[in-house]
Every structure is written in C-alpha cells, then in structure tokens.
Amino acid sequence: MYYWQWLKNVVRIPHTTGYPSEPDAVVENMLYQDNIRFDPGVNPAPGFAPRSVAIRQVDGGSCNGCESELGLLSGPDYDLTRYGFSFAPSPKHADILVVTGVITQAMIPVIKGVFSQMTQPKRVLALGSCAIDGWVFKDAPGVVGRLDGIVPVTVDVAGCPPTPGDILRGLMAAVESHSVPSQEVHP
Amino acid sequence: MASVLTTTVQYQTINNYGAWVKAWQDHRQSGYESILLTGDQESLMAWLLNRDNGDILALHHRVELSTKLGPPPSHFGIEETLMSEHWLARDWSELGWEISDPSSARGKGLFIYPLGPVRADVSESLLYQLIVMGDEIVHVRLKNGFKHRHVREIVRGRTVQEAMPVVSVFTMTSTVHHSLAMALAVENAWGIDIPLAVNVTRTLMAELERTMSHLGDLAALAVSTGLPVPQMQYLHLKEQVLRVNYGLFGHRYMKGAIIPGGVTTALWSEDPRLSEAQGVIEQVLHQSTRIAHDLEHTTSFLDRLHGAGVVPKSTLETVRPVGPVGRATGLEIDVRLIRPYGAYHDLKPKTYTLASADSYARFRIRTQELRQSLTLVLELLTRWDPSLVPRITQHQERVDFLPKQPWGIGLVEAPRGLLAYGVRLNQDTGRIAHLSVATPSQRNWMAYAPAMANGNILQDFPIIDASFSLSVAGLDG
Ligand code: SF4
Numbered sequence: 001m002y003y004w005q006w007l008k009n010v011v012r013i014p015h016t017t018g019y020p021s022e023p024d025a026v027v028e029n030m031l032y033q034d035n036i037r038f039d040p041g042v043n044p045a046p047g048f049a050p051r052s053v054a055i056r057q058v059d060g061g062s063c064n065g066c067e068s069e070l071g072l073l074s075g076p077d078y079d080l081t082r083y084g085f086s087f088a089p090s091p092k093h094a095d096i097l098v099v100t101g102v103i104t105q106a107m108i109p110v111i112k113g114v115f116s117q118m119t120q121p122k123r124v125l126a127l128g129s130c131a132i133d134g135w136v137f138k139d140a141p142g143v144v145g146r147l148d149g150i151v152p153v154t155v156d157v158a159g160c161p162p163t164p165g166d167i168l169r170g171l172m173a174a175v176e177s178h179s180v181p182s183q184e185v186h187p
Numbered sequence: 188m189a190s191v192l193t194t195t196v197q198y199q200t201i202n203n204y205g206a207w208v209k210a211w212q213d214h215r216q217s218g219y220e221s222i223l224l225t226g227d228q229e230s231l232m233a234w235l236l237n238r239d240n241g242d243i244l245a246l247h248h249r250v251e252l253s254t255k256l257g258p259p260p261s262h263f264g265i266e267e268t269l270m271s272e273h274w275l276a277r278d279w280s281e282l283g284w285e286i287s288d289p290s291s292a293r294g295k296g297l298f299i300y301p302l303g304p305v306r307a308d309v310s311e312s313l314l315y316q317l318i319v320m321g322d323e324i325v326h327v328r329l330k331n332g333f334k335h336r337h338v339r340e341i342v343r344g345r346t347v348q349e350a351m352p353v354v355s356v357f358t359m360t361s362t363v364h365h366s367l368a369m370a371l372a373v374e375n376a377w378g379i380d381i382p383l384a385v386n387v388t389r390t391l392m393a394e395l396e397r398t399m400s401h402l403g404d405l406a407a408l409a410v411s412t413g414l415p416v417p418q419m420q421y422l423h424l425k426e427q428v429l430r431v432n433y434g435l436f437g438h439r440y441m442k443g444a445i446i447p448g449g450v451t452t453a454l455w456s457e458d459p460r461l462s463e464a465q466g467v468i469e470q471v472l473h474q475s476t477r478i479a480h481d482l483e484h485t486t487s488f489l490d491r492l493h494g495a496g497v498v499p500k501s502t503l504e505t506v507r508p509v510g511p512v513g514r515a516t517g518l519e520i521d522v523r524l525i526r527p528y529g530a531y532h533d534l535k536p537k538t539y540t541l542a543s544a545d546s547y548a549r550f551r552i553r554t555q556e557l558r559q560s561l562t563l564v565l566e567l568l569t570r571w572d573p574s575l576v577p578r579i580t581q582h583q584e585r586v587d588f589l590p591k592q593p594w595g596i597g598l599v600e601a602p603r604g605l606l607a608y609g610v611r612l613n614q615d616t617g618r619i620a621h622l623s624v625a626t627p628s629q630r631n632w633m634a635y636a637p638a639m640a641n642g643n644i645l646q647d648f649p650i651i652d653a654s655f656s657l658s659v660a661g662l663d664g
Contacts, residue, residue: 008484012484026430056305057308057309057310058305058312059304059310059311059312059333059334059659060312060334061312061333061334061335061336061663062311062334062660063336063356063357063358063359063362063660064311064358064359064360064658064659064660065356065359065360065362065440065442066359067309067310067311068359068360068403068440069439070309071308071309071403071422072422072425072426072429074308074422075406075419075422075423075425075426076419076422076423077422077423077426087308087309089306089307089308091305101334102334102336104333104334104335104336106332106333106334106335107304107312107333107334110304110305110312110333114305135356136352136353136356137336137337137341137353139341140336140337140340140341141337141340142335142337143336143337160356160442161359161439161440163439
C-alpha cells in the first residue's frame with residue numbers, strides 16, 4: 001500500500017529528536033539523595049553494573065499513577081537498563097516483584113501465585129503509599145491495604161506516586177540488601 | 188465573563204418505567220447525549236446533555252418496588268451507561284435487574300486465549316479472554332473487577348474536603364480532570380462562581396494533563412508496532428512535561444491541585460520560571476510534531492494501523508464512544524465546546540474528527556489534539572498570572588458551603604473523553620449523600636471488545652489495545 005513512501009524513505013535522511021545525550025542533573029539528584037548508594041559490587045570496571053535483575057510488576061488495585069512512573073523508568077531519562085534492570089513478562093524469569101496499588105482481596109491469590117512462581121533468590125518491592133498502608137483507601141470494602149503479610153516485602157517505596165528516581169533507589173536497595181525484609185525508601 | 192453555572196438543569200419526572208426508557212431513547216436520538224445514570228433514594232435518574240446548547244436534562248423515574256420494573260436500559264440498546272447499570276443491579280437488588288455474564292462463543296476449532304490479569308511489562312490488572320479461530324480473534328470477553336477501590340462508596344457521608352483526596356486518585360493520569368469535574372459538580376450545587384484567574388489556572392493544568400496523557404499513549408502505540416525509537420522520544424517528552432508540572436505546581440501529576448472553590452497553592456514554586464516552562468513546551472511542540480510527521484511516513488507503522496480495530500457501526504449507535512476514540516469514529520463530542528468550563532469560553536479549541544474508526548484514526552486524532560493542547564498551553568502561559576490567584580494553602584482554609592440545590596453536575600473533557608460527576612449533597616450538613624462518576628474508560632471499554640473482534644488477528648491485539656489506551660482504574664473505580 002505504501003510502496004511510494006517506502007521508496008521515498010530510502011533517500012530521506014532519518015532524524016532523531018531530543019534524546020538526552022548527557023548526564024541529567026535532575027536524575028542524578030533524585031538518585032543520590034541519601035545514603036543509599038549504588039554499590040558497583042566486587043570489581044567491575046568503573047561505570048559498569050554487575051547486575052542483571054528482571055522486574056515483574058503486578059497491579060494490586062492502583063490508580064495507574066504508580067504504573068505511569070514505573071513505565072517512565074524505561075524511558076531515556078532514567079533508562080533502568082543502565083543499572084542492570086529490565087522488565088520480564090513472565091514471573092518465572094523475574095527476580096523482583098513490584099506491587100502497586102491498595103491490594104484488593106481479588107488480587108491476593110494472583111500476587112501470591114506470581115511470587116511463588118519466581119525463582120530464588122527473590123525480592124519484593126511495595127510501590128507507593130497504597131501498597132504500604134492502603135493510603136486513602138484504608139477502609140474501603142474488599143481492600144486489604146497492605147502488601148506486607150501477603151508476601152514478604154523487602155523494600156517500601158513511599159510516595160503518591162513515588163518519582164522514578166525513588167523507584168530506582170528502591171530497586172537498588174532491594175537487590176543490595178542481604179536480609180529480608182529490611183529497608184524503607186522515602187522521597 | 189459568562190458563568191458556567193448559569194446553564195440550567197431541567198428535571199422531568201416520568202412515572203411509568205417503560206415511558207421513562209422510551210423518553211430516554213427518544214432524546215438520545217435527537218441531539219442529547221447520555222452522561223450519567225444514577226440510582227438513589229427510590230429514584231432512577233438518566234442525565235442527558237444537549238449537544239447544541241449544553242443544557243442538562245434529568246429524566247427522573249420514581250421506583251415503585253411493588254410493581255416489577257422491567258429490564259435494564261441496555262436491553263433497549265442504551266449501553267453507554269452499562270457499568271452504572273451493573274453497579275445499580277448489584278447494590279439495589281430489589282430492582283430485579285439481571286446482569287448476565289458477558290457472552291461467550293463456542294464452536295469447533297475455537298480456542299480461548301486468556302491474557303491477564305498479569306500481563307505485558309507494566310500494566311493494570313484486567314483479564315482478557317480472546318476467543319480465537321486460528322489467528323483470527325472472533326470474540327473478546329473482558330473480566331474486570333480485580334481492582335475495585337469503591338471510590339463512590341467511601342466518600343459517602345464525608346465532607347467535600349474529606350472526599351477530595353480520594354477523588355483525586357481515581358485515575359492518576361487524569362487526576363486534574365477528576366478533581367476538576369468534582370469541583371465543578373460541587374460548585375454547581377453550592378451555586379458559587381469562580382474568579383477568572385482561577386479558571387485560567389485550572390485550564391492550564393487541564394491542558395498540561397492532556398498533553399502528558401497523549402504523549403504517554405502515543406509512546407505505547409509506537410512500541411506496540413515495534414518502534415522503540417519514537418517510543419523513547421515520546422517518553423522523553425512526557426518526562427519533560429511532568430517536570431514542567433512539577434516546576435509550576437509542585438507535583439508531577441498536579442494531584443490535589445484543584446479543590447472546590449479554587450486551587451490549592453501550597454506546593455507552588457515561589458518563583459515559577461514561566462519563560463523556562465514556555466521554552467520547554469515550545470520544544471515539546473516542535474519535537475512531537477516532528478515525531479508524528481515521521482510516523483506518518485513510516486510504512487511499517489501505517490500498515491499495521493490502517494483498518495485495524497474498526498469500531499462497528501452498530502456499536503457506535505449503542506455505545507457512542509467518547510474522547511479521541513469517539514472522535515476517530517466521527518462522533519463529535521467535546522465538552523470544552525458544548526458546555527465550556529474554565530477558560531474555554533474564549534479559547535475555543537478546535538475539534539478534530541475522522542470517520543474511519545480504526546487504529547490509524549485514533550493515532551491521528553491524538554497527534555492533532557496533542558499539537559492543539561500544546562498550543563493552548565503556550566497561550567495560557569502568556570495569560571496566566573499566578574499573583575492574581577487567591578492563595579489557598581490548605582484544603583481546610585476553604586469552608587464547606589451549604590448547597591443551594593441538592594444535585595450538582597460537573598462535566599469535563601478529560602484526556603480520554605467525557606467525564607461526568609454527579610453529586611448530591613445533604614441539604615443540612617453539606618456532606619456528600621451520593622456520588623456518581625461516569626468515566627470515559629467505562630464507556631469506551633464497551634466499544635473495545637466489538638472493535639477487537641472485528642476481523643483482526645492476534646498480532647493486531649497489542650496495537651488495537653494501545654490505540655484505545657483506556658484505563659482500568661477508570662473502569663473499576
Ligand atoms: S500510591 Fe498514589 S499513585 Fe500509587 S497507586 Fe496509590 S494512589 Fe495511585
């Protein structure tokens with residue numbers, strides 16, 4: 001249907017727009033706000049991350065704000081692959097479970113199922129104020145309002161929604177921590 | 188400047204149930220759009236919007252439970268309020284409305300392909316059952332309800348101030364519009380007017396949100412066709428807009444910024460660098476136009492979109508989809524023009540429509556609206572003077588008024604389409620007695636399944652899904 005355009009494209013010069021090419025001060029600031037440091041591990045060459053961690057996200061009843069911010073991690077401004085993270089479609093390939101939302105009764109079996117299918121070692125991130133304590137939905141019918149107790153939570157990332165920088169710091173804290181559960185990340 | 192509140196609500200009471208449905212059907216055929224279906228205190232109300240002058244008509248039916256009511260409105264081909272109907276049927280069993288499970292398809296060689304509630308990279312919980320014959324999708328069943336947060340129930344009995352934090356997180360990617368629709372509804376009941384400077388601020392926030400939302404949707408659409416470069420570019424622009432929001436209003440999504448009676452200024456920056464914001468928006472406008480232009484010349488992209496996920500004619504009549512999805516089918520409903528609120532009286536945005544009703548039309552409408560929204564943002568930034576906006580640093584500073592009329596209606600054009608709030612306030616205490624919300628996603632999901640099962644194959648699924656870009660939070664509520 002578009003052969004003519006296809007031909008035109010052969011001679012056209014492709015262009016890209018607005019891709020950030022230099023370190024971004026906003027991101028750097030967000031990442032190093034407190035003492036949670038990005039520890040490069042045993043002996044990597046400077047700037048290389050010895051990490052390959054797959055994330056599986058499950059929505060436990062969110063307003064889609066947490067998903068929006070989490071989705072931006074794959075954007076060029078944050079680019080989570082630089083830190084050794086990626087998203088996994090299947091729980092069986094995942095190392096970190098990220099749960100957003102208020103945790104409804106209907107989602108409990110799903111969350112437990114996903115967690116049980118992940119292989120050891122595994123970590124759990126409670127993303128956003130909803131997953132930590134139910135936020136403004138504490139008393140809603142059918143809402144549990146707390147991820148901890150359903151699966152063992154490694155790190156809480158508070159905020160509504162937490163910024164992508166907070167989420168990255170939380171992910172790093174989750175993989176760097178040796179004991180489970182341990183830390184909290186607050187914006 | 189003309190006030191929004193001068194628009195009248197007409198009430199009409201019809202005692203016979205059959206006649207009530209008939210009147211609803213007739214109005215629907217002649218220039219009226221259904222916006223809400225509410226059931227409250229022994230009465231059913233169908234709220235309709237006049238497409239020509241923006242007037243609102245409430246068809247009221249007093250329910251006599253001694254006589255049998257008759258089948259629900261969807262039985263008569265009125266499907267845009269189907270979700271409200273389901274809630275009514277569930278909470279008010281005396282109505283005797285039977286809600287059947289979504290229909291399935293059976294036959295030799297048919298295979299049910301379940302997808303969800305955990306799916307894709309980052310996504311909301313919804314279970315799709317794609318019933319396929321080989322590669323072709325012949326039927327789609329959607330199972331929702333995994334994420335009910337019961338927004339409507341928990342705000343009942345609260346004061347308006349106490350309800351706002353809940354309403355504002357109905358759907359975060361439309362938080363401005365949810366807060367605004369609620370504020371308009373409450374102000375409508377209170378009978379108060381809003382200063383121009385506040386209206387300009389609200390409109391600026393609304394257009395920034397539309398920009399952000401469309402950029403995210405376009406990114407998702409680009410990657411659904413396997414094009415990560417435009418996806419990354421759009422995501423970068425979305426991040427730029429979120430940072431502008433943060434710079435001006437102190438929150439990336441402007442959550443809680445709009446309250447009944449005004450806007451909260453607590454988080455605003457002391458020194459909003461307007462010219463900087465303007466520069467960023469100009470860049471976003473320039474670059475997004477260029478990406479859209481390039482996509483329009485990418486054959487592999489266009490080939491996947493044209494003719495995919497056409498909304499069938501019969502669905503258009505029963506569901507009447509709204510927002511970019513509706514405008515891509517030729518239905519021209521834009522609340523900003525029909526019933527202007529905020530500063531839209533003199534902004535007069537243009538409405539874009541296309542008739543092909545496919546994924547390409549939805550893409551095209553979004554890129555056009557994005558460009559227009561960015562232009563509106565630029566214009567509003569020149570008009571906006573933060574020093575004229577009354578400072579309200581906390582919700583509590585604004586006292587709750589007592590309502591002048593029991594019902595208040597708030598209508599806005601959210602990024603995904605017509606969003607309606609109907610609120611009934613207690614005459615003595617001013618507390619919320621009843622809240623109804625009709626989100627654009629509730630309505631457009633009804634058009635989703637028929638469009639998906641309209642001669643498409645499995646490989647089209649992610650593309651059509653992204654071109655609708657509906658929210659599950661808005662569906663489940
Ligand atoms: S924490 Fe906030 S942004 Fe995240 S799901 Fe809850 S309400 Fe939405």
